[in-house]
Amino acid sequence: MDKKDNFLKIKHLYSRAGFGISYTELEKLSKKNSSRALENFFPKERKPQDLDTVSTEDSRSQMMMQAALGAKKDLTPEEKEQRKNITRLQNERSRDLNIAWLQRMMTTEDPFLEKMTLFWHGHFACRSNDPYYAQQLNNIQRTNALGDFKTLLVEVSKSPAMLQYLNNQQNRKNHPNENFARELMELFTIGRGNYTEQDIKESARAFTGWTYTKEGAFEFKPAIHDSADKTFFGKTGNFDGEAIIDMILANPKTATFLSRKLYAFFVNDVPNDTHIAELATYMYQKQYHIGTVMQKMFSSDWFYAPENIGNKIKSPVEFIVGLSREFYVTYNRPQVLIQLQSSLGQYLFNPPNVAGWPGGRSWIDSSSLMLRMKIPSLVLNGGVIDFSGKADPEDEALIALNKKPKAPVPARSYVNAQADWDKFLTEFPKTLTPTELAAYLLQPQLNAKFAPMVSNSQSLKHAAIEITSMPEYQLC
Amino acid sequence: MKRRDFLRNSIFTAAGATIVPAFLKPLEAMALDELSLYKNLVVIQLSGGNDGLNTVVPFGSDLYYQKRKSIAIKPEDVIKLNDMQGLNPNMAALREIYDQGWMSVINDVGYPNPDRSHFRSMDIWQSASDSNQFLSTGWIGRYLDSNCQTCKFPYTAIEVDDSLSLAMKGGTKKGIALKDPATLFKNTNEAFFKEMINSQKEHLDEDNLGYLYKTMIETSSSASYIQNTSKIYEQKFTYPATGFANQLKTVSKFISSGLKTRVYYVSMSGFDTHVNQNQQQGNLLKQYSEGISAFLKDLKQNNKLDDTLVITFSEFGRRVEQNASNGTDHGTANNMFIYGGRLKKAGIFNNAPDLANLDNGDLKYQVDFRQVYGTILDKWLDVNNADILNKRFNTLDFI
Numbered sequence: 001m002d003k004k005d006n007f008l009k010i011k012h013l014y015s016r017a018g019f020g021i022s023y024t025e026l027e028k029l030s031k032k033n034s035s036r037a038l039e040n041f042f043p044k045e046r047k048p049q050d051l052d053t054v055s056t057e058d059s060r061s062q063m064m065m066q067a068a069l070g071a072k073k074d075l076t077p078e079e080k081e082q083r084k085n086i087t088r089l090q091n092e093r094s095r096d097l098n099i100a101w102l103q104r105m106m107t108t109e110d111p112f113l114e115k116m117t118l119f120w121h122g123h124f125a126c127r128s129n130d131p132y133y134a135q136q137l138n139n140i141q142r143t144n145a146l147g148d149f150k151t152l153l154v155e156v157s158k159s160p161a162m163l164q165y166l167n168n169q170q171n172r173k174n175h176p177n178e179n180f181a182r183e184l185m186e187l188f189t190i191g192r193g194n195y196t197e198q199d200i201k202e203s204a205r206a207f208t209g210w211t212y213t214k215e216g217a218f219e220f221k222p223a224i225h226d227s228a229d230k231t232f233f234g235k236t237g238n239f240d241g242e243a244i245i246d247m248i249l250a251n252p253k254t255a256t257f258l259s260r261k262l263y264a265f266f267v268n269d270v271p272n273d274t275h276i277a278e279l280a281t282y283m284y285q286k287q288y289h290i291g292t293v294m295q296k297m298f299s300s301d302w303f304y305a306p307e308n309i310g311n312k313i314k315s316p317v318e319f320i321v322g323l324s325r326e327f328y329v330t331y332n333r334p335q336v337l338i339q340l341q342s343s344l345g346q347y348l349f350n351p352p353n354v355a356g357w358p359g360g361r362s363w364i365d366s367s368s369l370m371l372r373m374k375i376p377s378l379v380l381n382g383g384v385i386d387f388s389g390k391a392d393p394e395d396e397a398l399i400a401l402n403k404k405p406k407a408p409v410p411a412r413s414y415v416n417a418q419a420d421w422d423k424f425l426t427e428f429p430k431t432l433t434p435t436e437l438a439a440y441l442l443q444p445q446l447n448a449k450f451a452p453m454v455s456n457s458q459s460l461k462h463a464a465i466e467i468t469s470m471p472e473y474q475l476c
Numbered sequence: 477m478k479r480r481d482f483l484r485n486s487i488f489t490a491a492g493a494t495i496v497p498a499f500l501k502p503l504e505a506m507a508l509d510e511l512s513l514y515k516n517l518v519v520i521q522l523s524g525g526n527d528g529l530n531t532v533v534p535f536g537s538d539l540y541y542q543k544r545k546s547i548a549i550k551p552e553d554v555i556k557l558n559d560m561q562g563l564n565p566n567m568a569a570l571r572e573i574y575d576q577g578w579m580s581v582i583n584d585v586g587y588p589n590p591d592r593s594h595f596r597s598m599d600i601w602q603s604a605s606d607s608n609q610f611l612s613t614g615w616i617g618r619y620l621d622s623n624c625q626t627c628k629f630p631y632t633a634i635e636v637d638d639s640l641s642l643a644m645k646g647g648t649k650k651g652i653a654l655k656d657p658a659t660l661f662k663n664t665n666e667a668f669f670k671e672m673i674n675s676q677k678e679h680l681d682e683d684n685l686g687y688l689y690k691t692m693i694e695t696s697s698s699a700s701y702i703q704n705t706s707k708i709y710e711q712k713f714t715y716p717a718t719g720f721a722n723q724l725k726t727v728s729k730f731i732s733s734g735l736k737t738r739v740y741y742v743s744m745s746g747f748d749t750h751v752n753q754n755q756q757q758g759n760l761l762k763q764y765s766e767g768i769s770a771f772l773k774d775l776k777q778n779n780k781l782d783d784t785l786v787i788t789f790s791e792f793g794r795r796v797e798q799n800a801s802n803g804t805d806h807g808t809a810n811n812m813f814i815y816g817g818r819l820k821k822a823g824i825f826n827n828a829p830d831l832a833n834l835d836n837g838d839l840k841y842q843v844d845f846r847q848v849y850g851t852i853l854d855k856w857l858d859v860n861n862a863d864i865l866n867k868r869f870n871t872l873d874f875i
Contacts, residue, residue, distance in 0.1 A: 365650040
């Protein structure tokens with residue numbers, strides 16, 4: 001395996017399994033056997049760090065206040081003010097949590113873990129007005145991101161955020177609410193077409209009594225649990241929620257459904273049934289151990305096939321995080337990160353619905369694409385892409401007089417961010433050309449037509465801004 | 477200069493001033509006569525769940541006054557449309573519109589198994605899905621996908637906003653979001669982007685990179701077309717100074733300048749009135765009505781009202797009974813408004829909501845919202861509604 005080949009493979013691996021790789025690291029790893037890079041992603045031991053932006057005490061005191069107010073019918077002006085304050089605080093905490101996670105992705109030493117968490121965040125899509133519940137679910141998804149799928153699924157199903165979101169609080173004996181049971185099968189495990197409406201009705205009864213306490217802990221309430229027999233997937237018995245989950249996992253179709261989603265997220269929007277079947281068989285064999293399946297995916301030859309390189313549209317979060325990591329960006333006003341997520345259509349913790357973000361080409365429309373192409377210059381250079389193109393006829397006279405045409409005045413960008421250019425530029429050898437820089441920053445190959453545009457740049461810094469403003473940069 | 481010559485000239489200016497990739501060849505090939513026959517649809521979304529019962533007030537119903545002790549609109553304040561229903565007094569600007577026969581009210585529009593979550597119900601309305609079905613494309617987006625004779629341009633659907641709603645996203649085609657044509661034009665005209673656009677005119681691959689380039693080129697071409705076509709049009713009509721009226725003003729400018737766009741999408745938010753509803757909703761309804769009134773009169777003056785159909789919806793109505801905070805909580809079926817110069821059935825379209833026959837305290841729907849969409853798709857946009865809505869919906873006779 002030669003170095004150039006390794007360079008491409010490792011860059012691809014890091015762009016999919018993480019959020020990119022620094023040039024120094026890439027150079028270092030390219031000299032070694034390519035399996036060494038993979039080892040970085042699968043250490044013997046992993047210590048997932050919880051997000052802890054929202055403190056338990058904070059959320060408990062708010063819940064108490066809210067509970068006290070909730071019972072009352074007519075509120076005094078002070079109490080109304082109090083209620084407003086609680087809502088304001090919750091919104092503030094929700095934004096803090098969002099930014100904390102995004103900044104974690106931008107700086108973490110374990111990007112693969114955050115990428116997997118991002119995958120589960122979309123897979124088990126959920127909205128919660130309560131930032132503490134939202135944080136709790138996010139931590140469950142991180143802790144179990146690469147572990148046993150059943151543990152992850154059970155913990156997600158028992159989390160207050162999901163129980164509330166899918167109305168399982170209202171799922172009671174004799175008054176079943178089927179919302180959770182339906183989404184469990186349709187979106188979380190086995191997929192449409194592999195169960196009947198009757199299976200939904202019966203399994204909903206098995207989840208009756210799954211509720212949570214005010215403190216945010218799972219609670220099983222036997223009094224509202226339906227303990228009569230249920231007939232599910234053709235078998236009859238007194239099944240509880242976990243028994244239903246076991247039966248769903250015992251069906252290999254579940255492994256296929258999950259493999260298909262992992263493939264779409266990490267490999268290609270266009271499914272390859274042979275590769276997906278290979279993953280699914282392995283997943284079933286390994287009893288849904290996620291880390292093992294991911295290792296298999298990243299070691300497969302097809303993962304590095306040309307058709308799977310540089311042809312996936314970055315999600316808005318992948319795009320923002322990747323850019324920020326590459327250029328060591330500091331956001332002076334982190335709130336803007338929320339604005340960017342929402343204008344680009346991926347506002348973390350606020351998926352469009354329980355099906356999550358559809359991804360792929362749906363990220364791109366005329367307005368989001370123009371904004372995506374403008375963001376690198378906004379983040380890196382106050383909104384200016386210093387590219388003069390062909391000289392304007394008006395400027396020809398000035399050029400003839402040996403005067404410089406007016407450079408555009410750098411507008412102060414609303415993004416208000418700074419790249420650490422020194423740190424970025426010192427990574428490269430003195431001899432690095434703008435074309436070589438493009439080969440590092442872009443996953444697809446630079447279009448030959450644009451090579452002169454890039455190679456004529458006045459400096460590496462200018463080239464970097466131009467390269468990141470190209471449609472090619474939107475792919476990973 | 478005659479109107480037709482004027483149009484002809486402006487069109488050639490539009491096409492000549494910009495670089496249009498071969499596969500986009502816009503207007504030259506089109507017969508000019510088509511322009512005047514062009515029909516427009518304007519969709520207005522009221523976000524947050526507008527309380528329909530305090531919008532079109534069933535003042536003839538005792539039950540209404542029983543269930544809404546402190547927030548009901550007094551009979552003497554209602555702008556009466558018939559013996560049973562009338563408009564909220566803040567909607568005075570619509571009286572004249574209604575009397576002209578330019579307005580139709582469809583009561584109790586909804587869908588089976590209604591969802592009370594804003595996000596979910598809005599998705600259902602925008603994607604025209606069943607209540608338990610998740611679609612990632614919108615109904616107008618799928619209309620664009622259908623590639624019919626009249627919807628093949630990238631600027632067929634415009635949303636006057638910074639970002640594009642699900643309703644406007646198809647599987648292969650999407651509408652354009654823009655708040656101001658000049659800004660989008662300026663963005664696509666950035667020297668660096670223009671250089672890329674100009675050097676990438678040949679056949680583009682079907683892969684994602686090709687898709688990105690195609691979107692970029694189309695956006696640039698559309699932005700030039702929209703800017704150049706609309707900038708020559710001088711808007712004379714005075715609109716109220718509100719954000720909503722401003723959006724409609726932009727739409728009117730596009731329609732009146734002869735843009736070949738078929739669908740416009742505009743939204744207005746703030747209708748989630750759980751607390752002290754009357755004041756907040758009153759303000760919004762006033763802005764809404766005055767904006768609509770100016771818009772329709774402007775179109776009338778420009779001879780465009782007959783070619784324009786305007787619809788207004790909200791993701792759900794609110795519960796019949798008010799809550800303890802002088803507001804209302806999330807409900808189900810709601811009224812829709814239809815406006816246009818050529819309505820077949822103006823006025824109140826169907827029976828007023830039956831407040832004695834509720835489903836758990838909520839209105840039962842009489843009309844599936846997809847029947848309204850289906851009617852528009854069939855009779856106004858000239859496509860078969862089954863192709864867009866995934867199954868056939870019976871049409872109504874408001875147009």
